[in-house]
Each structure stands twice: as C-alpha cells, then as structure tokens.
Amino acid sequence: MTTVVDRPAVPAAGPTPPSSDARAAARRTRLARMSFYVPSVLYLLLFFGYPITANVVMSFQDYTVTSFYDGDAPFNGFANYTAIFTDDLFGASLWHTVVFTFASLVAQFALGLALALYFRRRFPLGSVLRALLLLPWLLPLLVSGTVFRWLLDQDYGVVNQVLLSLHLVSDPVPWLVSPDHAMAAVVIANVWIGVPFNMVILYGGLQSIPPQLYEAASLDGAGAWGKFRHITWPLLRPVSAVVLMLGLIYTVKAFDVVMVLTQGGPADATQLLSTWSYQLSFTNLQFGRGAAVSNVLIVIAMVFALVYLRAVRAEQSER
C-alpha cells in the first residue's frame, strides 16, 4: 500500500519516547489505513446491517399494514416466535427445507462432478457442449420454472408422455399435484438449474490437478477408479467443500423455483421456510411472523456460513 511507504522511521527500542511528531504521523497512517475499510464497512452496514436489524426488530413487533403508514408497530415480545413455533407448518416446512436442500445438493454435486469428469476428456465440440450446458444457469429462474411446470404437467406434460410411452409407468405421474410427488418435482427442477454451477466450479478444480500425477499413477498400474479414488477425489476436496457450502447456502434460501412450480402446495407439501415466510408476510400480511420465520432461516444460513469460514481458515493455515 502506498500510504505505508512514507512511514517515518520510528527509533528502535530506546530510552526516549517517540516524539509527538512521530506519534501524530503514526496516527495519520493508521487513519489512512482505516479509511480503506470505510467503503466496505458502509456498504455492509447499509445493505446488510440495516435490513437484518430491521428484520430482527420487526420479528418482535405486531407489524401490520397500518404500521407501514403510521409507523406505529407495538412490541409484542416473543409472541411472533411462539406463534410460528407452535404452528404445525413450522416443523413441516423445516423438514421440507432439509429434504429439499439435501436432495438438491447431493444430486447437483454428483451430476456436476460426473459432467466435469466427462468434459475433461478432449473430444470434438466438447467445449461447445460445455458452454451449452451453462444455459440453465443463465436462464431466469422464472423462465425455467415455468418450463418445468409445463414439462411436469400431469395430463399433457412431456415427461409423463415419455414415461408412459417407454412403459416405465402405467398411469401419468401427478408430479405437481400430489403431496407425495411434488417435493421430487421441485427437487428435479432445482437440480437441473444447479448442475451447471457445480460443473463449472468442479471443472475448474479438475484443471488445477497436475496431469503428471495421473501419468505416474498409470505407470504404477492404477486403473480409472484408482486414479479417481486416490488422486482426483482428494485433490478436489477443497473445491468440493466450496461448491457444497455455497450450494447449501444458496439452496436453503431457494424460493422462486418453488413459488413458480407449486406455490408451496399441494396442501403445503412443498412449503419451505422461505415460501412460508413470504406467505405470512405478503399474503396474510402478518409481517412480524414472516420476519420471525426468515430470521430462523438467517440463523440456519449463518451456522453453515460459519462452518464454511472455519473450514476455509483451517485450509489456509494448512498451506
């Protein structure tokens, strides 16, 4: 940093204390250094600190539509939290969030890894295909969600037509309209959306593995599985951790894909914490409760973020 360069030489350990001049200069330097923090701190306070604080405050208030206009929202202690924790939907949507997140992550990662390994081999049009696979990622979620709504339609959806004509099922699958299938349907859509992200990051990770290792392994007589088991997998671990952790935080708060496909239905079978929070706030206009649910979501995401940060720190100190 340029400001550090003109730091006056402070006398080494000596009996005389540093002159006031030197002290002032040191303070100035410190100030200059701190000032580099200011933009990012301001940004964080304004765009993260303020909304989160407001959300926490709101969750302890009886916040109604009237509150928006006259700004008057009486505090009601833990009433909102009591209300949501005693609601049957809390347990259900928490469980749905866990299932949705876990199933999406596992499938996205497995498919992403398989594709990344596949595209590591050079073949004609390989890079074109790889680029095409990024498309789901580029599409707005609303668009892909709507397309999946058509694909998965019980009566006229392509998916059921294909399954029926292959005689894999005897009756059309009620993908979006049966509580037993709806979760599978939203996971399928979400996996399709998430695979490209996993593939790209894992592909990048694969590129950084030195090819000499594989050559050496071949000389030692390792097969394809052996190479994967003893070279690819361990060397890809740091990247995998990043992908899974980012995917987790991203999936825990997933909202739009469910909103487009099932609106949390049928019969709340796909109600996640995120969609429930939205519904409480913007359909039922119980803003305090909506805020309480989203705070629960924030805490969950934060726990995993901390785990991630610790993992990264451990990783760095190992190096």
Added chain:
Amino acid sequence: MSTRIRAATAACAAFTLSASLGGCGLITAETPPNTLTVADYYTAEPGNTALTEILKTCGRATGVNVVREVMPRAQLVPKLLRDGAARTLPDLVLSDNPDLPKLASTGALLPLKGRTDTTGFYKSVLEAGTYNGELYGVAPGVNGLALFYDKAVFRKAGLEPPKTWKELRDSAAELTQTHRYGLALSAVGTEEGSWQYEPFLWGNGGELDGLGSKASVDSLTYWSGLFGDGSVSKSALNWQQSDVAEQFIGGHAAMMVNGSWQLAALDAEKGLDYGVVPLPVPERGDTPVTPLGGEVWAVPKGERQDKATEVLDCVLSPENMYDWARLRADVPARPDVAKRLVKRQPDLAPFIAGVPAARARTTELGTAYPAVSEALYTALHQSVTGTLSPARALKAAQRDARSAVDDH
C-alpha cells in the same frame, strides 16, 4: 401552477437546452405540474388499452395529464405499502377489491362518500368497496363466475347445460373421455383457488367465518367428489384461471368455471362454439351466489385528492362505464348501464344476473380475509389429494381462520 414550480420548470428548460439531459427529470417527477399518477396491474389486454384510453379521455375532460404506473398484480400491494411508508402514494389506485380493506385499514385512503356520485350503483358493488362502514373504493365494472360449456360436445351427447349440482356432476362424468375432462376449474393454491370455490361454499349455505359447519363440509365433499370421479383433472390444483381457459379452448374440458373477462379471448377462437349459463346450484330454484370480482378505484389522501376525485367521477360516468365494461367484458356497476350493454353482448347475461346476489369476499372478514383464504385453499388441496377428509381439512382451516381473525 405555483410560481416556484414555474421557476423550477423554467430553470430546468434552460438547463436542458444548454446541457441536453440533466437532473431536471428528477425535479419534475417529484412535483409534476398538473399530472396525476395511477397505479394499476392491468398488464394484459384488453384491460391495458382500455385503461389508457379511458384515462386519456378523462384527463382531457378534467384538464390534467394522467400517467399510469403498471406492475404485475402481486407487486401492487407491496408497492403501495412501501409508498405509504414513504408518503409518496400515487393519486389514484386501481386495486383488486379484496385488497381494499388492507389499504383502507392503513388510513391512507380518502373516504369517498359524498365526494363521488354513486347513485344507481348495484348495492353489492358498493359493499365490495366498503371497509368498516366507510366507502373507500368504487368499481366501474365488476365480474363474477359462470359455467362455460362447449355447445358442440353437449349437442353430440344430447345433453342440456346443467342447472343443479347433481346434473353438473352427472354430465361432467358422462362427458369425461380419454383426452377430455368433463369440467375444468381453478383450484390453485392462491386467492384464485379460493375465489373459484366460494360459489360452491356460499351456494350451499356455508360461510367463510364458519368453515367447520355441516353446510361447508357438504360443499367441499361435493366439490372434491368432482375430482374423485375423475371428471376434473387433479392438475387443476396448479391451474390459474387463464390455464383453465386454455384447457377449455384446447378441447380438453367440456365445461369450465370461469369469469366474464375470458369472453374476449374465447370469442377470438375460431371454431369454438360455446355457451354461458349461471353456475349450477345445489337444488333447483336456489340462487347462485358468486363472489364479486373486479378492481376498485381508490383515492389516497394527498394534495391532489380533489383533482383525482374529479377524474374518478369522469371514469364512473355512465358513458365511460359503458365503454369500459364493453372493452373489458365486465358487468357495468349500474343496472341501467348493464341493461344497455347486454343488448350488445348477450353472453354477459348470466354474469349480470349474478351481480345483485353476489357477495364481497371481505364484508365479514375485512383485513383477515387473506389469511382465511389461505386456510381455505389449503383445505381444498388437502381434501382433493386425500391428505385429509373434507371434514378434517375444514376443521383445521376453521382453526387457522379463527386465529387469523383474532389477530386482525
């Protein structure tokens, strides 16, 4: 125009001349001289053009420039709440009538009684704009639900359009074939689903504030029975009303429950010969009770409220009401105008017949309606998917509804 604004405008003009574009847009947008803003969600035709036209006409008549701010339906209420907090509400709002109580409960809306002329309006229409005994919203046109049927299919089967629940169930079952369901309706997990079910609930004597009653349970038992028979596709749990219309147009349903606003789209389909009859009732001789649909105009309090009321008066004048209803295929809010319009659009007759007995969804529940509606459509889903029996689903819904009413 105040001198200050004029000075600002002049300064702006000078600035604009010398420096092409500048910050003047901001100044003029804050205090638009002689301009009124309208917030609405008429993104689709024919409402979009109809609204622009009528505002142009009424702007000219009252000497103001009216600017529309159009957004998707789901964003209107959140936007208005935000605007209310920032004290930058538009001068006129066109909102869905069940949303009106929430807006009125904030205290931001101007009571319209005595400020705008509503003599000769249907009583039910005015009720839909009333909150706590005070009129806050007026609709130039309203809509309701009726039964659409495919004339060719009925002719071939030698059937008459059903009048009672039993006839509806029987003909729906009879007309269901490989690629065609007997009936299509919307049971989607939003307000649309509740609104489509309400005629069945009310028609049987059930009430939104008494979902656990025998009349309510019987109506849900009947209604889910239509799915159980296989006469209605379970996909209806995910269909909005526009999807329902597509199913009907595509020949995948012999009948559908839908609203008058679909008439224009249906008429545009060549080769579709359809008829419209009032919704079937439980017993011969009962009166169908449909929920009252449509958007109401409301005027937020503010400096320009008088001018806004003047524009509203113009929109509600019989002539403009006629044009509006004709373009939108709405039922005019005044019986005399409706009588005139039905001569030109005979298909509107079943909808017009339903308006006097139509009920506003928020009359009893006010701001608690959205939460009750959510409890209701959840019960619909539970019952159709077999998660819970109609009785148990409605009992749970009644419990949720009760706690929502207590909260509000």
